[in-house]
Amino acid sequence: MSRESLPLQADDLSAFAKSLSLQLAQHLESRAALPGHLSLLNMLARAAGHRNVQGLRAAALPAVKAKTATQPQPAPARGPRHPELSEIADRALRQFDDQGRLVRWPSRYQVQRYALWGLWLHFDGKRRYSEPEVNEILNSRHGFGDHCTLRRELVEMKLLARTDGGKEYRKLPARPEPDMLPLLRELRERSLSR
Numbered sequence: 001m002s003r004e005s006l007p008l009q010a011d012d013l014s015a016f017a018k019s020l021s022l023q024l025a026q027h028l029e030s031r032a033a034l035p036g037h038l039s040l041l042n043m044l045a046r047a048a049g050h051r052n053v054q055g056l057r058a059a060a061l062p063a064v065k066a067k068t069a070t071q072p073q074p075a076p077a078r079g080p081r082h083p084e085l086s087e088i089a090d091r092a093l094r095q096f097d098d099q100g101r102l103v104r105w106p107s108r109y110q111v112q113r114y115a116l117w118g119l120w121l122h123f124d125g126k127r128r129y130s131e132p133e134v135n136e137i138l139n140s141r142h143g144f145g146d147h148c149t150l151r152r153e154l155v156e157m158k159l160l161a162r163t164d165g166g167k168e169y170r171k172l173p174a175r176p177e178p179d180m181l182p183l184l185r186e187l188r189e190r191s192l193s194r
Contacts, residue, residue, distance in 0.1 A: 006056060006057055006060045007060050008044065008045075008048055008056065009048065010047070010048050011049075016047045016048060017047075019046065019047035020043055020044065020047040023043040023046060023047065024043065027039065027043070038053070041053040044056075082182070082186065084182035085179075085182050085183055085186075086179040088110050088111060088114055088179075089114055089179055089180055089182065089183040090183075091106065091108070091111045091114075092106065092111050092114030092115045092118065092183060093183055093186060093187070095111065095115050096115075096118060096187060096190065097143070097190075098190060098193075099190055099191065099193070100118070100141070100187045100188075100189075100190035100191035100193075101140075101141055101142060101143050102115055102118065102119065102141060102142040102143065102144070102150075103142070103143045103144065104143075104144055105144055105146065105149065112153065113157065114180060114183060116150070116153055116154055116157055116159060117159070117176055117180055117183070117184060118183065118184065118187045119138065119141055119142070119150060119154065120154065120159040120160075120171070120174070121184060121187060121188060121191075122137055122141055122191070123137065123160065123171035124171065125170075125171040125172075125173060127170075128168050128169070128170050129168070129169040129170065130167065130168065130169070131151075131162075131166055131167065131169065133169075134147075134151055134160070134169045135147045135151065138150045138151060141191075151169075155169075158172055158174065159171070159172060159174055160172060
Protein backbone atom coordinates (compact mmCIF):
# COMPACT_ATOMS: atom_id res chain seq x y z
CA MET A 1 0.00 0.00 0.00
CA SER A 2 1.20 3.49 -0.73
CA ARG A 3 1.68 5.94 2.08
CA GLU A 4 -1.04 8.51 1.91
CA SER A 5 -2.80 10.70 4.42
CA LEU A 6 -6.37 9.66 5.01
CA PRO A 7 -8.44 11.55 7.54
CA LEU A 8 -10.12 9.21 10.00
CA GLN A 9 -13.01 10.70 11.91
CA ALA A 10 -14.79 8.97 14.77
CA ASP A 11 -18.05 10.60 15.82
CA ASP A 12 -18.02 8.72 19.12
CA LEU A 13 -14.58 7.89 20.46
CA SER A 14 -15.94 5.46 23.04
CA ALA A 15 -17.88 3.49 20.40
CA PHE A 16 -14.78 3.54 18.17
CA ALA A 17 -12.62 2.07 20.95
CA LYS A 18 -15.23 -0.61 21.83
CA SER A 19 -15.62 -1.65 18.20
CA LEU A 20 -11.86 -1.87 17.70
CA SER A 21 -11.43 -3.84 20.93
CA LEU A 22 -14.18 -6.28 19.93
CA GLN A 23 -12.65 -6.81 16.47
CA LEU A 24 -9.20 -7.43 17.97
CA ALA A 25 -10.63 -9.93 20.47
CA GLN A 26 -12.47 -11.81 17.68
CA HIS A 27 -9.31 -11.88 15.57
CA LEU A 28 -7.22 -13.23 18.43
CA GLU A 29 -9.83 -15.93 19.24
CA SER A 30 -9.75 -17.26 15.69
CA ARG A 31 -5.95 -16.90 15.23
CA ALA A 32 -3.03 -16.99 17.61
CA ALA A 33 -1.13 -14.15 15.88
CA LEU A 34 -1.70 -10.42 15.97
CA PRO A 35 -3.48 -8.95 12.93
CA GLY A 36 -1.41 -7.96 9.95
CA HIS A 37 -1.07 -4.45 8.57
CA LEU A 38 -4.02 -4.61 6.16
CA SER A 39 -6.25 -6.40 8.69
CA LEU A 40 -5.51 -3.71 11.25
CA LEU A 41 -6.25 -0.96 8.72
CA ASN A 42 -9.59 -2.62 7.92
CA MET A 43 -10.41 -2.90 11.64
CA LEU A 44 -9.72 0.82 12.12
CA ALA A 45 -11.90 1.68 9.12
CA ARG A 46 -14.76 -0.56 10.37
CA ALA A 47 -14.55 0.94 13.86
CA ALA A 48 -15.03 4.38 12.23
CA GLY A 49 -18.15 3.14 10.40
CA HIS A 50 -16.73 2.16 7.00
CA ARG A 51 -16.88 -1.26 5.36
CA ASN A 52 -13.09 -1.48 4.98
CA VAL A 53 -10.06 0.69 4.28
CA GLN A 54 -11.06 1.09 0.62
CA GLY A 55 -14.43 2.46 1.76
CA LEU A 56 -12.63 4.88 4.06
CA ARG A 57 -10.37 5.96 1.19
CA ALA A 58 -13.35 6.47 -1.15
CA ALA A 59 -15.18 8.54 1.47
CA ALA A 60 -12.10 10.65 2.21
CA LEU A 61 -11.00 11.15 -1.41
CA PRO A 62 -13.16 14.24 -2.16
CA ALA A 63 -11.93 15.95 1.03
CA VAL A 64 -8.29 15.10 0.29
CA LYS A 65 -8.57 16.35 -3.31
CA ALA A 66 -10.19 19.60 -2.18
CA LYS A 67 -7.50 20.15 0.44
CA THR A 68 -4.59 19.56 -1.94
CA ALA A 69 -6.16 21.71 -4.65
CA THR A 70 -6.18 24.76 -2.36
CA GLN A 71 -2.64 24.26 -1.06
CA PRO A 72 0.20 25.94 -2.93
CA GLN A 73 2.21 23.52 -4.98
CA PRO A 74 5.76 22.91 -3.74
CA ALA A 75 8.63 24.48 -5.62
CA PRO A 76 10.47 22.23 -8.05
CA ALA A 77 13.20 20.06 -6.57
CA ARG A 78 15.75 21.16 -9.15
CA GLY A 79 16.47 24.41 -10.91
CA PRO A 80 15.86 27.96 -9.74
CA ARG A 81 12.66 28.57 -7.80
CA HIS A 82 13.06 32.33 -7.89
CA PRO A 83 12.99 33.60 -11.47
CA GLU A 84 15.74 36.24 -11.16
CA LEU A 85 18.29 34.06 -9.37
CA SER A 86 21.05 31.85 -10.68
CA GLU A 87 20.97 28.27 -9.43
CA ILE A 88 23.66 28.91 -6.78
CA ALA A 89 21.94 32.10 -5.57
CA ASP A 90 18.65 30.23 -5.46
CA ARG A 91 20.21 27.46 -3.37
CA ALA A 92 21.60 30.08 -1.02
CA LEU A 93 18.18 31.72 -0.73
CA ARG A 94 16.66 28.37 0.28
CA GLN A 95 18.94 28.37 3.33
CA PHE A 96 17.11 31.45 4.66
CA ASP A 97 13.64 31.62 6.22
CA ASP A 98 10.87 34.13 5.44
CA GLN A 99 12.41 36.68 7.82
CA GLY A 100 15.82 36.49 6.16
CA ARG A 101 17.45 34.38 8.89
CA LEU A 102 20.00 31.76 7.85
CA VAL A 103 18.43 28.54 9.16
CA ARG A 104 21.12 26.04 8.11
CA TRP A 105 24.74 26.15 7.05
CA PRO A 106 24.99 24.99 3.42
CA SER A 107 27.18 22.00 2.65
CA ARG A 108 28.42 23.33 -0.71
CA TYR A 109 31.25 25.85 -0.50
CA GLN A 110 29.88 28.11 -3.23
CA VAL A 111 26.46 28.29 -1.58
CA GLN A 112 28.16 29.13 1.73
CA ARG A 113 29.86 32.10 0.05
CA TYR A 114 26.53 33.42 -1.21
CA ALA A 115 24.89 32.93 2.18
CA LEU A 116 27.67 34.93 3.87
CA TRP A 117 26.88 37.89 1.64
CA GLY A 118 23.37 37.76 3.07
CA LEU A 119 24.81 38.18 6.57
CA TRP A 120 27.23 40.89 5.44
CA LEU A 121 24.22 43.09 4.63
CA HIS A 122 23.44 43.54 8.32
CA PHE A 123 26.66 45.28 9.24
CA ASP A 124 27.17 49.05 9.02
CA GLY A 125 30.29 50.07 7.14
CA LYS A 126 30.64 53.31 9.10
CA ARG A 127 31.09 51.81 12.54
CA ARG A 128 33.38 49.50 14.44
CA TYR A 129 32.10 46.46 16.33
CA SER A 130 33.33 44.58 19.35
CA GLU A 131 33.32 40.78 19.14
CA PRO A 132 30.20 40.49 21.36
CA GLU A 133 28.39 42.96 19.06
CA VAL A 134 29.32 40.90 15.99
CA ASN A 135 28.14 37.76 17.78
CA GLU A 136 24.85 39.45 18.68
CA ILE A 137 24.19 40.49 15.06
CA LEU A 138 25.06 37.03 13.78
CA ASN A 139 22.94 35.30 16.43
CA SER A 140 19.97 37.46 15.48
CA ARG A 141 20.44 36.57 11.79
CA HIS A 142 20.92 32.78 11.97
CA GLY A 143 19.17 29.88 13.62
CA PHE A 144 21.62 26.99 13.88
CA GLY A 145 23.77 28.16 16.80
CA ASP A 146 27.26 28.60 15.34
CA HIS A 147 28.12 32.30 15.24
CA CYS A 148 31.85 31.47 15.56
CA THR A 149 31.93 29.74 12.17
CA LEU A 150 30.00 32.58 10.56
CA ARG A 151 32.27 35.25 12.08
CA ARG A 152 35.41 33.37 11.02
CA GLU A 153 34.11 32.81 7.49
CA LEU A 154 33.13 36.49 7.09
CA VAL A 155 36.69 37.46 8.05
CA GLU A 156 38.30 34.83 5.80
CA MET A 157 36.14 35.94 2.89
CA LYS A 158 37.28 39.53 3.53
CA LEU A 159 33.78 40.80 4.18
CA LEU A 160 34.73 41.74 7.75
CA ALA A 161 38.14 42.75 9.07
CA ARG A 162 39.35 42.31 12.64
CA THR A 163 42.28 43.54 14.63
CA ASP A 164 44.97 41.02 15.61
CA GLY A 165 43.45 40.28 19.00
CA GLY A 166 39.94 40.14 17.60
CA LYS A 167 38.96 43.07 19.77
CA GLU A 168 37.51 45.17 16.98
CA TYR A 169 35.67 44.31 13.74
CA ARG A 170 34.60 46.43 10.81
CA LYS A 171 32.68 45.83 7.63
CA LEU A 172 34.88 45.94 4.56
CA PRO A 173 33.66 47.55 1.36
CA ALA A 174 33.03 44.77 -1.12
CA ARG A 175 31.30 44.42 -4.44
CA PRO A 176 29.11 41.35 -4.92
CA GLU A 177 29.00 39.59 -8.26
CA PRO A 178 26.10 40.70 -10.50
CA ASP A 179 24.20 37.40 -10.17
CA MET A 180 24.21 37.89 -6.41
CA LEU A 181 22.36 41.23 -6.48
CA PRO A 182 18.84 39.73 -6.80
CA LEU A 183 19.64 37.43 -3.86
CA LEU A 184 20.73 40.35 -1.69
CA ARG A 185 17.66 42.35 -2.74
CA GLU A 186 15.37 39.46 -1.76
CA LEU A 187 17.12 38.97 1.58
CA ARG A 188 16.91 42.69 2.35
CA GLU A 189 13.17 42.64 1.64
CA ARG A 190 12.69 39.59 3.86
CA SER A 191 14.58 41.13 6.75
CA LEU A 192 12.58 44.38 6.45
CA SER A 193 9.32 42.41 6.65
CA ARG A 194 10.25 41.02 10.11
